[in-house]
Amino acid sequence: MADTALMDKLVSLAKRRGFIFQSSEIYGGLGSVWDYGPLGVELKKNLKERWWRSMVHERDDVEGLDAAILMHPRVWEASGHVSGFTDPLVDCKVCKNRFRADDPTIKGEPGTPEAQCPRCGNKGSLTAPRMFNLMFKTFMGPVEEAAAVVYLRPETAQGIYVNYLNVMQASRQKIPFGIAQIGKAFRNEITPGNFIFRTREFEQMEMQFFVKPGEDERWFEEWKAARMAWHRGVGINPDKLRFHAHAPDELAHYAKAAFDIEYEFPFGWQEFEGIHNRTDFDLSRHQEYSGKRLEYVDTVSGERFVPYIIETSLGADRLALVALVDAYREEEVGGEQRVVLGLAPAIAPIKAGVFPLVKKDGMPEIARRIYDDLRRRFPAFYDDGGSIGRRYRRQDEAGTPFGITVDGQTIEDQTVTVRDRDTLVQERIDGGRLLEYLRERLAS
Numbered sequence: 197m198a199d200t201a202l203m204d205k206l207v208s209l210a211k212r213r214g215f216i217f218q219s220s221e222i223y224g225g226l227g228s229v230w231d232y233g234p235l236g237v238e239l240k241k242n243l244k245e246r247w248w249r250s251m252v253h254e255r256d257d258v259e260g261l262d263a264a265i266l267m268h269p270r271v272w273e274a275s276g277h278v279s280g281f282t283d284p285l286v287d288c289k290v291c292k293n294r295f296r297a298d299d300p301t302i303k304g305e306p307g308t309p310e311a312q313c314p315r316c317g318n319k320g321s322l323t324a325p326r327m328f329n330l331m332f333k334t335f336m337g338p339v340e341e342a343a344a345v346v347y348l349r350p351e352t353a354q355g356i357y358v359n360y361l362n363v364m365q366a367s368r369q370k371i372p373f374g375i376a377q378i379g380k381a382f383r384n385e386i387t388p389g390n391f392i393f394r395t396r397e398f399e400q401m402e403m404q405f406f407v408k409p410g411e412d413e414r415w416f417e418e419w420k421a422a423r424m425a426w427h428r429g430v431g432i433n434p435d436k437l438r439f440h441a442h443a444p445d446e447l448a449h450y451a452k453a454a455f456d457i458e459y460e461f462p463f464g465w466q467e468f469e470g471i472h473n474r475t476d477f478d479l480s481r482h483q484e485y486s487g488k489r490l491e492y493v494d495t496v497s498g499e500r501f502v503p504y505i506i507e508t509s510l511g512a513d514r515l516a517l518v519a520l521v522d523a524y525r526e527e528e529v530g531g532e533q534r535v536v537l538g539l540a541p542a543i544a545p546i547k548a549g550v551f552p553l554v555k556k557d558g559m560p561e562i563a564r565r566i567y568d569d570l571r572r573r574f575p576a577f578y579d580d581g582g583s584i585g586r587r588y589r590r591q592d593e594a595g596t597p598f599g600i601t602v603d604g605q606t607i608e609d610q611t612v613t614v615r616d617r618d619t620l621v622q623e624r625i626d627g628g629r630l631l632e633y634l635r636e637r638l639a640s
C-alpha cells in the first residue's frame with residue numbers, strides 16, 4: 197500500500213529545511229519540475245561526487261566526459277528516439293486532461309463509448325490512443341522551421357557514444373574501458389509524479405563500458421555487482437534494495453539484457469538505476485547514420501570489431517529521493533517526538549552544528565571561533581537562536597550528524613560536547629582534538 201502520508205511529510209520537510217522547492221512556486225509551480233535549495237544542492241552534490249570518485253578517480257579504466265545537452269538531430273534518429281521513444285496517450289475531450297493509455301485508473305477501452313475518464317468521470321470522452329514522443333523539441337537559430345529542430349537530450353548516453361573514439365584516442369585507453377558522465381536529461385513525461393521520482397527535467401549519472409563482443413556477459417555481471425555494492429556503501433538499507441530482471445517484453449529497443457536496481461519507496465518497489473547490455477546497437481547505428489567508422493582495432497591482433505556496451509544508468513534525483521526516504525524517521529526521545537534524517541555522514545549536507553549553550557559568558561565568541569575553523573574544512577552551521585533542544589531538533593531534521601556545544605565547562609578547560617545525532621550520546625572532547633575526532637567519523 198502506498199504510504200502517501202510519509203511522502204507528504206517528506207515533501208514538507210524538504211521544503212521547510214531547504215532541500216527541495218517546487219519550480220516557479222510563486223507562479224503556481226511548473227508541473228514536475230523541482231529546484232534544489234541550500235541543503236538539497238549539497239546532498240545531491242555529495243552523491244554525485246561520491247559516484248564520480250568511485251567511477252572515474254578510483255578506476256584507471258573509466259574516463260570522464262561532459263558532453264553538451266544539444267546534439268545534432270540525426271543522433272536521435274540513429275538512437276531510435278525519434279521513432280521509438282514514445283508513450284501511447286489518450287485525451288479527455290471534456291476535461292482536457294491527458295493520460296497514458298495503459299493508466300490503470302481508466303475504465304474500459306479508450307476510444308470506445310464505454311471508456312470512462314478517471315478525472316472527470318465522463319463516459320465516451322476519451323480519444324483512441326495515439327503515440328506521443330517524450331523528447332522536448334526546440335529550434336536552433338532564429339527561424340522556427342522543421343530544418344532547425346533540435347532536441348533536449350532524453351538521456352546522457354548518446355553524448356558518450358558519439359565521443360567514444362575521441363575519448364579513447366585522447367586518453368590512450370584500450371578496450372575494455374568506460375566513459376562516465378553526469379548531466380541533465382529531459383523527458384516530457386505524461387504521468388510524472390511522486391515528488392522528484394519522475395520529473396521532466398532530471399540529472400543522470402551514466403557510465404558506458406566498451407567491451408569486446410563475447411566478453412559482454414561477464415562485464416554485465418561485474419557491473420551489476422559493483423553498482424549494488426556502491427548503493428550499500430552509501431548507507432542505503434540493504435533490505436530495501438533488490439534487483440529486478442527485465443523480461444523479454446520489458447527490454448528497451450537497444451538492450452539484450454537489463455537489470456534494474458529497485459528501492460522500496462513508500463509507493464512501492466521502483467527502479468532507480470538500470471544496468472543494460474546494449475550490445476553493438478548504438479555504435480552500429482551511429483556508424484550507419486554518420487557514415488563514420490566506429491570500429492575498434494586491436495593493435496596486437498589486428499582484429500576489428502564494433503564494441504559492445506554495458507551501461508549503468510542512475511538518476512541523481514531519484515538517488516537523492518532514495519537517500520531522503522531511507523534516512524527519514526520519527527521517534528520519541530524523552531517523551532518528545534523528533535524527526536530525524538539519518539543520512540550517512542559522508543552525504544549529509546551539513547556535517548556539524550555549533551551551538552553556544554547560552555548567549556553570554558563568552559560562549560558565543562568561542563563557538564564562533566570553532567565554527568569559523570570547521571567551515572573552512574566542511575559545511576558547518578552556527579546557531580544561537582532558541583533553546584538548545586530546539587537547535588538540536590532543527591539539525592536532526594537537516595540530517596546533521598554532529599552537534600558541538602560550548603558550555604560553562606568550555607570556559608574552564610576548553611572542552612566541548614559532541615552530540616551524535618543517532619545515538620544521542622554526548623561525548624566531551626578536548627577542543628584541540630575536535631577536528632581530528634570529526635574527520636574520523638565523517639568518512640563513513
Ligand code: GAP
Binds near residue numbers: 353397402470513
Ligand atoms: N540511458 C539509459 C536510460 O536512460 P532509463 O531507464 O530510461 O535508461 C535511467 O533511465 C535512470 O534515469 C532511471 O533509473 C532513473 O533513475 C532516471 N530517470 C529516468 N527517467 C526519469 C525521470 N523522468 N525523472 C527522474 N529520473 C529519471
